Amino acid sequence: MTPVVSLVVALLLLALAVWSVVVRDAFLAVAGFVAYGLLLSLVWVRLFGLDVALTEAAIGGGLTGALLLGAVARLRGTESKAWAERSGIVLRTVAKALALGVTAVLVLCVLALPEPAPTLAPQVAANMDATGVGNPITGVLLAFRSLDTMLEAIVLVIALIGIWSLSPEGVWGGRPGLRHHADPDGVLAYLARLLPPIGIVVGLYVFWAGADHPGGKFQGATILAAMWLLVQMAGLADAPRTDSRWLRAGVVAGPLLFIVVGLLGLWTAGAFLGYPPQWAKPMIIAIEVGLLPTLVLVLALLLNGVPARSGR
Amino acid sequence: MSVEMVFAVTACALVGIGLYGLIVQPHPLRKLVAFNVMGTGVFVLFGALARRGAAAGMPADPVPQALLITAIVVAFAATAMTVALLVRLIESTDSASLTSEQPADDVGTK
Numbered sequence: 445m446t447p448v449v450s451l452v453v454a455l456l457l458l459a460l461a462v463w464s465v466v467v468r469d470a471f472l473a474v475a476g477f478v479a480y481g482l483l484l485s486l487v488w489v490r491l492f493g494l495d496v497a498l499t500e501a502a503i504g505g506g507l508t509g510a511l512l513l514g515a516v517a518r519l520r521g522t523e524s525k526a527w528a529e530r531s532g533i534v535l536r537t538v539a540k541a542l543a544l545g546v547t548a549v550l551v552l553c554v555l556a557l558p559e560p561a562p563t564l565a566p567q568v569a570a571n572m573d574a575t576g577v578g579n580p581i582t583g584v585l586l587a588f589r590s591l592d593t594m595l596e597a598i599v600l601v602i603a604l605i606g607i608w609s610l611s612p613e614g615v616w617g618g619r620p621g622l623r624h625h626a627d628p629d630g631v632l633a634y635l636a637r638l639l640p641p642i643g644i645v646v647g648l649y650v651f652w653a654g655a656d657h658p659g660g661k662f663q664g665a666t667i668l669a670a671m672w673l674l675v676q677m678a679g680l681a682d683a684p685r686t687d688s689r690w691l692r693a694g695v696v697a698g699p700l701l702f703i704v705v706g707l708l709g710l711w712t713a714g715a716f717l718g719y720p721p722q723w724a725k726p727m728i729i730a731i732e733v734g735l736l737p738t739l740v741l742v743l744a745l746l747l748n749g750v751p752a753r754s755g756r
Numbered sequence: 757m758s759v760e761m762v763f764a765v766t767a768c769a770l771v772g773i774g775l776y777g778l779i780v781q782p783h784p785l786r787k788l789v790a791f792n793v794m795g796t797g798v799f800v801l802f803g804a805l806a807r808r809g810a811a812a813g814m815p816a817d818p819v820p821q822a823l824l825i826t827a828i829v830v831a832f833a834a835t836a837m838t839v840a841l842l843v844r845l846i847e848s849t850d851s852a853s854l855t856s857e858q859p860a861d862d863v864g865t866k
Contacts, residue, residue, distance in 0.1 A: 447757065447758075447759060447762065450759045450762050450763065451762060454762050454763060454766040457766060457770070458766060458769055458770070458773070461769075461770050461773045461774070461793050462773055464777075464789055464790075464793065465773055465774065465776065465777030465781070465786075465789070465790050465793060466777070470783065470785055470786060473786060473789055474785075474789060477789050477792065477793070480793070480796075481796075484796060484800070487763055487800060487803070488803060490759055490763070491759070491760060491763060491800075491803045491804060491806070491807045491816065492807055492810070492815035492816045493803055493806065493807075493816060493821045493824065495821060495822075495825060496803060496821055496824045496825055496828070499824075499825045499828050499829070500828060503828050503829060503832045504796070504828050504831075504832070507832055508792065508831075508832055508835055511832075511835060511836055511839055512785070512788075512789065512835075512839070514839075515785055515839045515842065515843065516785065518843055518846070519783075519785055519842070519843070519846055522783070522846055522851060523783060525851065525853065526782045526783035526786075526853065527782070527783070529782040529853060530780065530781070530782045531779070531780040531782070535779070535780065536780050539775075539776050539779040539780050540776060542775065542776075542779070543772035543773065543775045543776035543779075544772060546771060546772050546775055547768045547769050547771060547772030550767075550768035550771060550772075550801070551765055551768045554761070554764045554765060554768060554801070554804075557805075557808070561805070561808035561809045562809065563808075563809030563810070563811045563817045564809070564817055564818075564819040565809055565810065565811040565812045565814045565816075565817045565818060565819075566811055566812040568812070568814070568817075568818050568819065569812035569813065569814065570812075580814060580818035581818050581821055581822045581825070583818070584818050584819050584821075584822035585822045585825065585826070588819070589819065589822060589823070592822075592823065592826050593826065596826045596829060596830055599830055599833055600829070600830075600833050603833035603834065603836060603837045606837050606840075607836065607837055607840040610840050610841065610844045612844075612847075660825075662825060662829055743832075746832070746833060746836040746837075747836065749836075749839070749840050749843065750840050750843065750844060
């Protein structure tokens with residue numbers, strides 16, 4: 445029974461992937477990709493990665509989907525011209541052969557994997573007690589591989605700086621995107637008033653539960669960012685000016701705190717990002733709490749995009 | 757065939773499908789979607805390998821799973837950056853074409 449379900453999920457996934465790659469209409473392709481992202485979270489559940497499933501549903505399906513749908517709407521009108529430039533039959537045949545070749549080589553590699561599989565799970569299990577958290581994923585993200593998580597937070601800030609640097613002349617520091625207007629008595633405005641209180645509680649719960657259960661700051665931050673974006677899309681609040689001081693301070697606060705904690709570790713535990721044994725849990729919580737507002741801001745601002753109007 | 761092997765082989769096919777779209781689709785947004793399909797193929801393969809590493813009472817190796825969370829977030833940041841570049845490209849040239857030659861009357865003004 446179980447392999448049958450997995451097989452059906454796998455076939456659906458492949459069908460959606462083909463659909464979003466070859467279908468002519470860009471909107472249909474992106475819609476297919478959103479469904480693909482949601483189906484992927486099912487794959488993660490079947491592979492026993494509940495934390496990954498939550499992240500995929502929130503970021504891979506949700507935020508990326510919203511981003512691409514927004515892009516399709518703005519790129520209408522360039523599609524038919526681009527379609528006329530599509531590759532000829534020769535290139536398409538060569539591309540098919542290349543894609544098949546790459547897939548075949550990968551499948552051969554998968555079939556030649558060593559038995560038993562190499563794993564770090566025993567080391568993680570042996571050292572979990574020292575971190576004070578119960579969810580091994582959180583333990584890896586914030587203790588054993590915390591350098592990765594720190595660099596990831598910095599990458600997010602760099603991506604945001606990159607997007608802001610694309611602002612046209614004269615609107616540097618302005619508000620991103622178009623001001624959204626919606627019927628103040630419509631369904632969207634109603635939902636934007638009704639959902640945020642619930643969403644904020646759920647987001648904070650997912651964040652807090654991450655210490656011992658599936659969940660964590662990325663998943664929680666995405667839910668909180670989505671609530672903010674919903675309020676913006678319903679026209680109840682405008683996107684923030686990108687030159688506001690509190691905004692910029694919030695964007696760098698998380699990574700900065702992470703670096704400070706890392707330097708403290710150099711002094712108290714003898715290694716960058718090392719935690720003295722009895723202080724591991726408080727330091728992990730400090731990083732998580734410090735990183736959450738930054739992640740909410742950065743994820744929402746990445747979706748808001750390039751500053752486009754001075755908005756004074 | 758075990759569940760993780762089913763998904764490992766699926767992942768290999770996803771990489772191939774994404775690569776095909778990346779080559780043949782002319783519109784940059786379609787290339788971006790195809791590239792994301794290719795990227796998720798790599799993620800699923802990695803996730804299947806994590807599942808193979810189940811040991812010590814854990815259903816899967818938590819180290820690659822944690823790296824996957826990092827990877828998904830970074831992939832989103834890169835996608836957001838690419839979309840911003842694309843929207844600016846179209847706003848400033850009125851075209852989404854990636855070919856290098858421009859219409860004759862356009863040369864010199866850009």
